[in-house]
Amino acid sequence: MFGISDPSIWIGYLLALGFTLACLVYGLVNWNNGVEDERNGS
Amino acid sequence: MAVDTGLFVAVTLVYLAATIVLGYLGYRQTKGDDDYMVAGRKVNPVVLALSYGATFISTSAIVGFGGVAAQLGMGMIWLTVLNIGLGIFIAFVVFGKKTRSIGSKLQAVTFPDLMGKCYQSSFMRYAAGLVIVVSMPLYTAAILIGGAQFITSTLQIPYATALIAFAAVVALYVVVGGLIAVMYTDALQGGIMLVGMTVLLALTYVQLGGVIEAHTALAAMSDLVPEALAAGGMTGWASMPALGSPIWLTLVTTLVLGVGIGVLAQPQLVVRFMTVKDTRSLNRAVLVGGPFILMMTGVAFTVGALTNVYFYRTDGVIALAAATGGNIDTIIPNFINASMPDLFIVIFMLTLLAAAMSTLSSLLHAMGTSLGFDMMRHTGSRGASMKRIQAATVVMIVVSVVLAFILPGSIIARATAMFMGLCASAFLPAYAHAVYSSRPSLLAAKLSLVAGAAAWFVWTAFVHIKESEALGLSNLLFGVPAVLSAPWQDVDPLVVALPLSIAALAVGLVLDRHRVHADQDESAGAA
Numbered sequence: 361m362f363g364i365s366d367p368s369i370w371i372g373y374l375l376a377l378g379f380t381l382a383c384l385v386y387g388l389v390n391w392n393n394g395v396e397d398e399r400n401g402s
Numbered sequence: 403m404a405v406d407t408g409l410f411v412a413v414t415l416v417y418l419a420a421t422i423v424l425g426y427l428g429y430r431q432t433k434g435d436d437d438y439m440v441a442g443r444k445v446n447p448v449v450l451a452l453s454y455g456a457t458f459i460s461t462s463a464i465v466g467f468g469g470v471a472a473q474l475g476m477g478m479i480w481l482t483v484l485n486i487g488l489g490i491f492i493a494f495v496v497f498g499k500k501t502r503s504i505g506s507k508l509q510a511v512t513f514p515d516l517m518g519k520c521y522q523s524s525f526m527r528y529a530a531g532l533v534i535v536v537s538m539p540l541y542t543a544a545i546l547i548g549g550a551q552f553i554t555s556t557l558q559i560p561y562a563t564a565l566i567a568f569a570a571v572v573a574l575y576v577v578v579g580g581l582i583a584v585m586y587t588d589a590l591q592g593g594i595m596l597v598g599m600t601v602l603l604a605l606t607y608v609q610l611g612g613v614i615e616a617h618t619a620l621a622a623m624s625d626l627v628p629e630a631l632a633a634g635g636m637t638g639w640a641s642m643p644a645l646g647s648p649i650w651l652t653l654v655t656t657l658v659l660g661v662g663i664g665v666l667a668q669p670q671l672v673v674r675f676m677t678v679k680d681t682r683s684l685n686r687a688v689l690v691g692g693p694f695i696l697m698m699t700g701v702a703f704t705v706g707a708l709t710n711v712y713f714y715r716t717d718g719v720i721a722l723a724a725a726t727g728g729n730i731d732t733i734i735p736n737f738i739n740a741s742m743p744d745l746f747i748v749i750f751m752l753t754l755l756a757a758a759m760s761t762l763s764s765l766l767h768a769m770g771t772s773l774g775f776d777m778m779r780h781t782g783s784r785g786a787s788m789k790r791i792q793a794a795t796v797v798m799i800v801v802s803v804v805l806a807f808i809l810p811g812s813i814i815a816r817a818t819a820m821f822m823g824l825c826a827s828a829f830l831p832a833y834a835h836a837v838y839s840s841r842p843s844l845l846a847a848k849l850s851l852v853a854g855a856a857a858w859f860v861w862t863a864f865v866h867i868k869e870s871e872a873l874g875l876s877n878l879l880f881g882v883p884a885v886l887s888a889p890w891q892d893v894d895p896l897v898v899a900l901p902l903s904i905a906a907l908a909v910g911l912v913l914d915r916h917r918v919h920a921d922q923d924e925s926a927g928a929a
Contacts, residue, residue, distance in 0.1 A: 363617030364476070366641035372479040379486040380696045386495065387689020394499075394681030 407557065410748050417594070417752055418571065421587050421759070425575025428583025438580030438788050439511035439771050440676045445585055447683040451690035452592030453585040454674050456760035458489060458665060459595065459698040461548045464757055466815040467699070469730035470657065471706030472721040473631075475639035476620075477653050478703040484662025485699050490691040493666055498675040498684045500837035505676035513669035513768070513829075514776040516676070520836035521844045529851055530829065531776035534669050535769060537824050539798065542765045543805035544817035548731075549758035550806070555735075556751055565806055572759055573799045576766045577792050581677065584763045591756035596694060598753030599701045601746055602738070606705045609712060609741055619711045626710075626720055639707045648892045655894040656819055656868075663896065664822025667829035670768035702734070709737040716740070731814065766802075770795025816868065819894070823862075827854035827899035831907040845917075846910025854903025861895035869895075 361370040432438050445453075471478040501516070510516035514534065518527025550565035557564070575583045610616035617640060624638030635647020643650040665671065678684060709721040717724060726732040738750050774794025775787060809817075831854065832847040863875045864885045870876045871883040884891040 363614040363621065364640050365621055366638075368642040369476045369479065369640055372477070372483055375483045376479055376486060376696060376700055379483065379491060380692045383486065383491055383688050383692020386491070387686055387692075390682075390685035391689075392682065394683070394685050 406744060406748075409744070410556065410751055413748050413752060414755065417755070420590060421571075421575065424586040424590060425579045425583040428575065428579030428581075428586050431582050432580045435775075435787055435791075436511065437582060438791065439775065440505075440673065441581040441585055443506065443677060444679050445582075445674075445677040445683070447678065447686035448690055449585055449589045450674060450678055450683060451687035451694060452596075453588035453760070453764075454671060454687070455490075455691055455694040455698065456588045456592035456595060456757065457670060457674070457764040458485075458695065458761075459757055460545050460761035460818070461552060461754050461758040462544065462814045462818050463699060464599075464702045465552075465731055465734050465754065466548070466818070467657070467661075468702035468706035468734040469725070469732070470815065471703040472709045472725075472733040473730050474636065474643070474649065474653055475641070476704065476707045477642045478657065478706070479700065480654070480658045481662055482696065482700040482703060484658060485665070485695045486692050488662055489665040490688060490695055493671070494675075494684050494688045494691065497666065497672075497834070497837065499681050501672060501675040502678060502681065502684060504837055510676060511673075512771045512776055513672045514772055516672070517829075517832065517836060517847075518776070521842055521847050523844050523847075526832070526844070526847060526851070527776050529848075530669070531772045533824070533828050533851075533855060534772040535777060535798070537821055538669075538765055538769050538772075539802045539805050540809075540817050541821035542762065542769065542798075542802040543809050544814045544821075545758060545762045545765065546802060546806040547809065548814045549755070549762065551731075552751075552754055552758065562807075565803065568758070569762075569799055569803050569806075572762045573766060573796070576763050576770070577795050577799075580788075581673075581767055584767050585674075585677065587763060588760045591760040592694065594749075594756040595753050595760075596697055598749050598756075599697045601749060602705055602742075603697075603701045605742055605746060606708055606712075610708060610715075616708055616711055619715075620708060623710055623714060623720070626714070628720070628722065639710050646889070648888065651889055651892040652894075655892070655897045660819050660823050660894045660896045663830070663900065664819075664826040667825045667833050668822065669772070669825070669829075670764040672833070673768065673771075705737075706734060709733055712737060712741055766795055766799055769798035769802075773798055820862065820869065823894060823896035823899070824855065824858050826896055827858040827903050829854075830900065831904045835907060843911050843914040845914045846907045849910040850903045850907035853906035854899050857902040858895045858899035861898050865891055865898075866893070866895050867891040 364370045436442055467478065504520065505516055508519040510519050514527045514530035517530045518524060546565060546569060549568045550561055553559065553564035553568055554561045575587060607613055607616055610619065621638065621640035624641065627636050627638060631649065634649040635644040636649050637644060643653060675684065713719050713721050713724040721733045724733065724736055726736060738747060770791055774791030778790060778794065828851050831850045835847060836842050862869045863873050864870055867884040876885055877883055
């Protein structure tokens with residue numbers, strides 16, 4: 361994949377990109393969450 | 403680096419002027435202890451993410467670990483996986499939210515303060531403060547050495563002048579402006595780093611003919627692995643070392659696990675979770691933090707490995723042979739100097755300076771608050787704590803500068819890994835227990851902290867040969883550089899000390915539960 365034949369390397373690249381994507385999605389989905397919690401004191 | 407010094411000096415002066423302005427803004431906004439130590443708990447999420455990332459990533463991570471990738475190959479990408487997965491996602495979502503919420507509730511302002519208040523124990527506060535005050539100067543000295551070496555080679559000025567000037571500029575805005583100044587300047591520095599690393603990745607692939615061609619060329623170089631590295635288990639620059647070999651153990655246990663896990667319990671990073679006003683800010687920071695770290699270590703490790711293709715095509719040698727004096731820290735600068743346009747060389751120099759300054763400022767602030775606030779809280783008059791912390795910060799700066807003059811230049815990557823390993827071994831289980839238990843056990847935390855720190859020290863001083871040989875304690879007491887043979891002497895201290903620290907926490911929890919039951923039985927009997 362992408363010119364790298366060893367799966368233990370390209371899986372690492374896929375996971376790095378996957379976690380980055382997870383950060384992006386998490387941030388977007390929860391963009392406005394977390395204010396109410398503070399008002400409730402939790 | 404051979405670049406127009408006048409251009410670099412001009413750009414650096416503009417950058418330093420911007421840094422001083424941001425430091426002044428921090429000073430203007432600092433009215434009390436909360437502002438000085440937790441930036442008034444009202445930091446913008448983008449500033450938090452860039453500050454966290456820029457503190458996380460030092461020059462050592464880019465040049466030092468990039469050099470390691472040039473030597474050992476793309477397997478270093480697994481450290482990026484942990485950097486993003488653990489260092490950002492788990493750190494912010496699992497630890498950050500709880501830390502912010504509890505820190506705000508208990509009005510904690512430093513990591514030792516948080517530990518002390520969660521466990522209602524001055525022992526925990528002093529012990530955490532002591533570990534920071536004793537071990538952090540080593541890491542700080544390593545950052546100072548890296549920065550000074552870089553400034554010396556760039557501006558051709560004496561090493562001592564570079565080191566003192568570097569420390570003085572950063573100290574100025576840390577001491578005067580506190581954490582607001584540190585985080586504002588971090589954000590600027592993080593922005594510069596992001597631009598520099600993005601351009602570096604793009605230009606490298608352009609130089610090497612595209613993504614797939616560059617990777618294919620690197621994979622085809624496996625028969626050029628030096629004999630000594632092949633004997634240690636290395637199979638190529640686009641493949642992992644042989645499972646269980648000495649190089650695999652170093653790559654996986656020291657570099658990937660040691661540094662990857664170590665980031666979770668670093669006091670200068672944990673305190674940043676307490677600088678925002680709500681959970682929403684942490685959610686938003688995750689969005690910026692993940693891509694930022696990918697563009698830092700992901701790019702450094704990929705470009706580091708690919709320097710082999712560049713040097714092979716241009717000079718017929720692998721990157722290791724292109725390193726000045728065999729020092730792998732010089733591979734990335736040598737590659738940039740040889741392959742990139744002059745303007746980018748200046749941008750990359752600024753990137754390295756920004757990376758060093760952002761990490762250094764945060765360490766100085768963490769050490770100063772630990773000594774001046776956590777360790778010396780009961781000294782001096784009430785209301786004088788900010789001046790005491792500022793004085794303590796100056797003391798810690800002087801200690802770090804003196805250490806930087808004493809320690810060898812080759813200590814940078816080793817000191818980074820050692821500090822992160824110690825932090826995780828000593829603090830991580832007790833920190834996780836503190837923020838995730840409604841009634842955390844003090845006994846369990848004490849056992850975990852002491853067992854983790856002691857196990858880390860014993861393994862470092864007597865078993866892990868890369869440190870035990872240099873420290874000389876094992877040789878002095880037992881007449882051998884390491885008391886255990888391979889493969890144990892290649893296993894990083896963290897891999898042994900962290901499980902022991904977790905086990906000690908579990909033992910403490912069981913003992914505490916028995917004690918509570920015994921007390922209840924006694925009370926019931928007396929009634």
